Amino acid sequence: MLVFGYTLIKLSLDSDVVLSQTIRALKCDLPPPAISKEEPKKYWDPQFYGPSRYIPREFDYRRLSSLSSPNGSFWPINLGRKPGYNANVIPHPSNNKLWIVVVQHEQYHEEFDQSAELACNAAFVNGALHCRQDARPLPIERSIFGVCEDGLQFTNLRLGPRDARVFYGPEVPFLMYGSQSEYICIGLWIQDVRLMLDAFHRGRGLEVDLFRSATELRRINTTGPIEKNYFLFWDRQGTGYVHYNLWPKRSFAELQVDGSESEDMAGLTAHKDNICMRKLMPPVAQESESIHQATNSLSITMCKRDETDCVPNDWNTYIMHIFHHKGYYAFHGVYEPFVVLFKNSAPFDLHAISKKPFWVEGRKNLTIASDSPLYRKHPEYIPENHTEFFYFTSMSWKTHGQKYHGFIDDELFLSFGIEDARSGVIDVRARDLLDDLALGICFRHPVTTIVNNAIVGTFKFNGDTRPKIHELTWQQMDSYSKAGIDKIMNIGTSLLLNPVPYHDYVGAKSALLAFTRISATEQGAMNITVNMVSGGLLQTIEASAATPNEVFKTIETIEAITPLRD
Template identity: 50%
Template sequence: MLLKRSQRRTNIGLISVITGILVLCFLTFAPRRSSDGVIGPNDKKKSGDVLSDDHAVYGAYSDSIYAQDFEEDEVKKNPVASGVQEDASKTTANSTTAPIDDMKDEDDEYNPISDGIDYRELFSLSTTNRQFSSIFTGGIGIYNPNIIPHPTDHNLWIMIAQHEQSGHDISVSEEVTCNVGLLDGTMVCTAEPTVLPIEPSIVGNCTADFAYFNYRSGPRDARMYYGPDAPYIMYGSQSSYSCIGIWMEDARMLLEDFNAEKSVVPKLFTHATEVQRPPPVRGMEKNFFLFWDGENKAYVHHDIFPHRVFAQLSFDGSVGSDLAVNSASKDDVCLTMYMPPLTPTDESIHQATNSLSITLCYRADPGCVPDDSNTFIFTIFHHKSYHDFHGVYEPYVMTFQRNAPFAIHGVSQRPLWIHGRAALTKDTHSLLYENDPGREIPGGHTEMFYVTSISWKTHGQKYHGYLDDPLFLAFGIEDTRAGLIDVLAEELFQDLGFCPWVQH
């Protein structure tokens, strides 16, 4: 049972000791790497609810958050206020793709197994085996985590994540939070995770085939991140303008660790505020991210592909006109050069994480002085493939100018591979298959890693950093569990393909 915030106060030192003992037991008895290289799960999961007639196409897992999130992804492709349709097939690229393996899937032209793709592998700075770290929550199921440095305790970080509720009534989805610290290479909650007290959803406006989205309230797929001055939380929920929209709030209003700041912080985004977008409005909005220019003015980035959309943000959630038109001629050329190739129906490009600012030289170098020629905004997006009813996401980095016109500066030429990611097998314990035993696990697939959060690891560091600064990548695994990895920032930019107009 999850505790409310008022129930959390306890002796953290004692809890840490007890948690440490639990983790040692966990590390002793948890499933180990099998002979085929698959990492076992953190804990066992419950069976899913009985399938409703309305969602029969999705199998026994249809009433879970996994199925609804997938359908939200598909609906997002279709604008509701315009006849414009996105056509992913119009953009091609020169990136390396996976060759066909001897093992044949139902789709003979698809095989995402890692041996055939030229990845940039990321290795942890902290774990002894250099693999990613699990996040230990004492039995509370989570996925799609986000992490930021704790404001006062330099041994801890604050985590929020989607509460895994597939075996429960999911009429209300939840984000949960705890403070975490590193213990023997595992991120461990110092106390039981609690429900994040996000304001109740408004009455839904979804209609026709998507009316059932009105009956699942609460935050979906949240992001927590620092801007130049403050931490923010953004999440999906019922919209005033569409079916599902994006809301944001100053995270200090929701987290007890910021109690000392609540009386002195600016009175901006102190309540849940819906973030709008330039027309056309879509039925399902997902994964907007904020970025800040060199003068700390805030903007919202709504779409990367097939064309960028971004606008300046006002404090009531409204936005100005689409500013992407000012750099579209350059951006479209660069995206065509570097975006991974897509099939028309089964693959797409998704915005994924928040943004950070990076100066592309070393903090330790006295000659490294941030300016517009070396300092950029970066984010991670995903190339999503959906074959055999299983999604696989490959993460890429994109950089763009920190001041107008905010033109794209570069795009990864190789996707990132997180050390410890493995092939998809029954030992993955994906809820998509454990909650539907009759569903066959497709051959040749890798585990679905979905990067949700990028954050500087160092306490006191918020939005801006350098190549030699450590950062965290946090991610969900198969919408079933959570992980994170710490790396030097420079590792993300080793394979950056520069746009033609960039002098370097």
């Protein structure tokens, strides 16, 4: 509805007309006008808003199937007697069979002077995530009275939270929501959500160091009347930041304990990020589409939790966020979710963006059964060839006790609203979101050369402690893509010439030698050179610390009698 009112303002309509039309729309008394799909020109009407582009943009999707539902479809969320949408789901703090659900209360056709967020403890029963008791409003501090002007006056009439996000930081969960602002029309507020939830005994006995009361997050140099859809993220040291905007240019700053403004940090990486986004962001039509921050963030390490050499560091760990390609076609919203990764240390530059949006199994074509409030009274206006409006609101790790950080093979929940009427959740592995990332252009310089060496990790040249062949198990190697590369350098080893107790190491290097020869033949035709350099044992590095000194003395003797050629 904020989009509705703000767009009417741009049409330069009388403020009283804007106010009355917006209130009618909130009650679903204002039908969308019938627009011919053959009509190519832009269409504006004082009774409603938006361009007349009829057919949504077509995408090639990455399909997401549930790990636990019987048919792979998402799990619907049953809230009890009060309807709600745009779900947030986080693990219950003490019961590993329950999850906390928070949704926006659907209040169409009702008195809407007080917006509300509903919450419950829920369990998976009979094909759905069911609230054990009817979802009830969160006891959120009452809004201040609004100072919205002109066509946004209607927001002064509706107090309370909207568009809430519930998410874990590194230690505690937070609630962030939109409401009347102290310095603009609508702003973002944050509070420690433990103080509102029975699952945390409403904060009794807890030390609350940050955001004990509702605190507005201010943004420096704000010019617009509405701020929304911020998300927080944390670096590896636990310092928090607020990400205000992703597109058309990024904006983020360090989080202040009192919510006050701090200097925008995005300028440090703006040039590189802008190049990355121009190349990798989905296309946007100016008259009907935009890019829209959607979920909270999570920290993810790009290797498997049980791998011995999988140790989180600045090279393998990123901040993950889901944004929407947001479009309105024939007055119906269609949002497509994409994932973005950026570095987890300053200057937090972009790393990768998914090539395809996600299609949740169970998403259907838009029909009267979709129960969209926009068409309940006017099913004749349902546009043809539209799919249901899915709005991603929340990411959370599925495992109880897991908060902000995870690994690529961990399970997570994606929660969403459907047509501003229903809620759903789907469980997937993190790698399901990251299988088709486009990243080469996001590096500071184009990738032209690949060097394949031993994996960075905990390998030691110590034959006494190495596992034997019969003790090993097979593991699947992750695939990789090569873009813009014209040189590949593989690192071999001189240990291939001697019997040594490093069967896995020399076996892999032998395979790499054969791979190098084959690749040089096949990829040479594509102007890609492939070579191998084989060195000897280095003295003394961490990996060779257990190698007897006699070995190095032998190497020195051989070196002394080996002539070198220029």
